Amino acid sequence: xxxxxSGPGGVVHSYQGYDPKRFPSPSxxxxxGLANAAMEHMLRYGSTRRLTDEELANAIKLDPSQIxxxxxxxxSMRALLEERRRKILATYDPKTAxxxxxxAFAGRSSEIKPPxxxxxxxxxxxxNEQLAELEHLWYRAEREDRExxxxxxxxxxxxxxLYECEELxxxxxxxxxxxxxxxxxxxxxxxxxxxxxxxxxxxxxxKDANLAVIDLDELREFVGEAxxxxxxxxxxxxxxxxxxxxxxxxxxxxxxxxxxxTPKAYKVFQGQLLDEIFGALEAxxxxxxxxxxxxxGVVELPRTRGYEFGDSVSHLDVSQSxxxxxxxxxxxxxxxxxxxxxxxxxxxxxxTRNTPKCATVVLMDMSGSMRQxxxxxxxxxxxxxxxxxxxxxxxxxxxxFVEIYSLARVVPRAxxxxxxxxxxxxxxxxxxxxxxxxxxxxxxxMLPPHFTNIQRGLQMARQLMAGQDTPNKQVFxxxxxxxxAHLEAGTGKDEGxxxxxxxxxxxxxxxRAKMREAMACNREGITxxxxxxxxxxxxxxxxxxxxxxxxxxxxxxLFTGGxxxxxxxxxxxxxxxxxxxx
Numbered sequence: 004x005x006x007x008x009s010g011p012g013g014v015v016h017s018y019q020g021y022d023p024k025r026f027p028s029p030s031x032x033x034x035x036g037l038a039n040a041a042m043e044h045m046l047r048y049g050s051t052r053r054l055t056d057e058e059l060a061n062a063i064k065l066d067p068s069q070i071x072x073x074x075x076x077x078x079s080m081r082a083l084l085e086e087r088r089r090k091i092l093a094t095y096d097p098k099t100a101x102x103x104x105x106x107a108f109a110g111r112s113s114e115i116k117p118p119x120x121x122x123x124x125x126x127x128x129x130x131n132e133q134l135a136e137l138e139h140l141w142y143r144a145e146r147e148d149r150e151x152x153x154x155x156x157x158x159x160x161x162x163x164x165l166y167e168c169e170e171l172x173x174x175x176x177x178x179x180x181x182x183x184x185x186x187x188x189x190x191x192x193x194x195x196x197x198x199x200x201x202x203x204x205x206x207x208x209x210k211d212a213n214l215a216v217i218d219l220d221e222l223r224e225f226v227g228e229a230x231x232x233x234x235x236x237x238x239x240x241x242x243x244x245x246x247x248x249x250x251x252x253x254x255x256x257x258x259x260x261x262x263x264x265t266p267k268a269y270k271v272f273q274g275q276l277l278d279e280i281f282g283a284l285e286a287x288x289x290x291x292x293x294x295x296x297x298x299x300g301v302v303e304l305p306r307t308r309g310y311e312f313g314d315s316v317s318h319l320d321v322s323q324s325x326x327x328x329x330x331x332x333x334x335x336x337x338x339x340x341x342x343x344x345x346x347x348x349x350x351x352x353x354x355t356r357n358t359p360k361c362a363t364v365v366l367m368d369m370s371g372s373m374r375q376x377x378x379x380x381x382x383x384x385x386x387x388x389x390x391x392x393x394x395x396x397x398x399x400x401x402x403x404f405v406e407i408y409s410l411a412r413v414v415p416r417a418x419x420x421x422x423x424x425x426x427x428x429x430x431x432x433x434x435x436x437x438x439x440x441x442x443x444x445x446x447x448x449m450l451p452p453h454f455t456n457i458q459r460g461l462q463m464a465r466q467l468m469a470g471q472d473t474p475n476k477q478v479f480x481x482x483x484x485x486x487x488a489h490l491e492a493g494t495g496k497d498e499g500x501x502x503x504x505x506x507x508x509x510x511x512x513x514x515r516a517k518m519r520e521a522m523a524c525n526r527e528g529i530t531x532x533x534x535x536x537x538x539x540x541x542x543x544x545x546x547x548x549x550x551x552x553x554x555x556x557x558x559x560x561l562f563t564g565g566x567x568x569x570x571x572x573x574x575x576x577x578x579x580x581x582x583x584x585x
């Protein structure tokens with residue numbers, strides 16, 4: 004944790020002490036709850052899209068056995084639909100409709116006499132029986148020959164009907180003998196598709212009693228009206244249960260019908276997230292601190308030692324000190340009695356356990372590239388987990404979050420879940436921009452926000468920890484690659500000004516500015532831990548940058564999978580925290 008910790012800085016290629024393959028990804032099923040569903044929605048969309056009743060209904064998972072008998076039997080409705088499907092398949096023969104469709108298409112095509120300039124494409128489309136080719140031909144004819152375009156449109160309709168008849172024959176195993184016309188075959192196909200869709204909806208509803216997935220209007224065509232009314236009433240009762248559960252887990256209903264998150268929901272989500280991360284760890288690894296440090300602390304241990312000059316008498320072992328004094332007096336005076344006088348050598352002091360404070364700043368890359376593969380969601384989930392861990396286990400520690408983009412800013416805890424990657428404002432292959440931030444006419448809103456300013460993030464981290472009275476200071480830098488923005492003071496005639504440079508592809512100027520700030524952190528005893536996330540455009544240069552930063556500042560770089568970022572960072576925090584203690 005400090006610059007004087009044992010061992011040089013460098014690169015850690017495989018995460019030591021833990022095997023991420025042994026643990027499921029946070030996105031896998033488990034630990035549900037409406038607070039989790041609402042928070043995951045917030046992590047993905049921020050405040051840009053509110054959680055609706057329908058989305059909340061899809062998130063709730065009820066055990067159907069707990070509500071059996073409260074509504075109509077979904078199984079009986081499924082049986083009605085299956086029986087209707089069986090009767091249709093046992094009655095009709097769609098092959099007659101296929102033959103009729105083929106004859107209709109052939110007849111129409113033979114009647115059409117295409118203009119010379121369209122003849123080759125027309126013959127090819129007829130020969131291949133390709134609807135897409137006929138559609139392309141129709142678009143051309145629409146501009147050049149309206150009469151021919153109307154003929155092609157009719158031919159497209161005939162071929163489309165033939166397609167539907169062939170699909171009907173291929174998708175269902177008919178055993179009946181009653182012939183079907185093309186029009187009847189299309190009606191039968193629509194009915195069978197509706198039955199299949201409703202069967203799937205009922206199957207899903209039977210798993211978790213989520214009636215919101217059932218299309219009641221379509222179901223009404225196959226079951227009685229009384230059953231539909233009963234099903235609707237049953238759905239309303241489930242909706243009330245859902246809203247009660249949402250309220251218990253800290254979700255509040257807004258005036259527009261959407262749901263918002265209260266501090267209680269944050270606490271529920273963080274608790275479940277920490278359970279997921281640490282639940283599978285061995286007991287020895289999941290305790291708070293290991294190996295107490297002897298010294299001047301606040302927690303007394305059973306062990307004692309002799310008093311030394313400068314020790315606080317607040318940890319004096321009074322009873323043992325009196326026994327020591329009495330034993331010494333008896334040895335000196337034998338059976339003689341006299342007043343008990345204590346000397347320094349009689350005093351025993353309880354050993355204590357130190358609980359040094361840690362100061363941590365997390366730099367969260369929210370540049371445009373973090374949108375790829377949903378990296379920003381993993382980054383925010385990690386931040387909420389780390390915040391919950393420190394609040395519950397290490398309440399005396401200092402923790403701040405900084406969002407880095409073209410500039411950087413401190414993010415209040417309440418805004419963590421709403422962070423989103425900055426929109427990409429420029430897509431030029433080469434960008435060389437300089438903005439004078441000392442100019443009152445230049446505002447942040449005018450700047451392209453999607454660049455990565457690690458230098459400014461490190462500078463803010465150093466400023467935030469400057470007033471913390473602890474030698475244990477660290478930065479967690481979460482990023483997916485090279486910096487592309489930095490600040491630089493003006494010189495010469497520009498002295499007193501501050502310029503923001505936005506440089507893409509990444510420029511050596513930016514890396515040198517970042518490295519100067521990193522070395523300033525190192526001089527102040529701040530350890531820089533880089534968690535390099537994967538990216539579709541990550542190159543050897545990105546990896547080399549992280550290695551140089553770690554090696555030159557006695558820091559570390561850890562290569563993490565995006566979905567395991569929360570585990571890596573939290574485990575690392577606990578591991579480093581124990582190193583401080585023990």
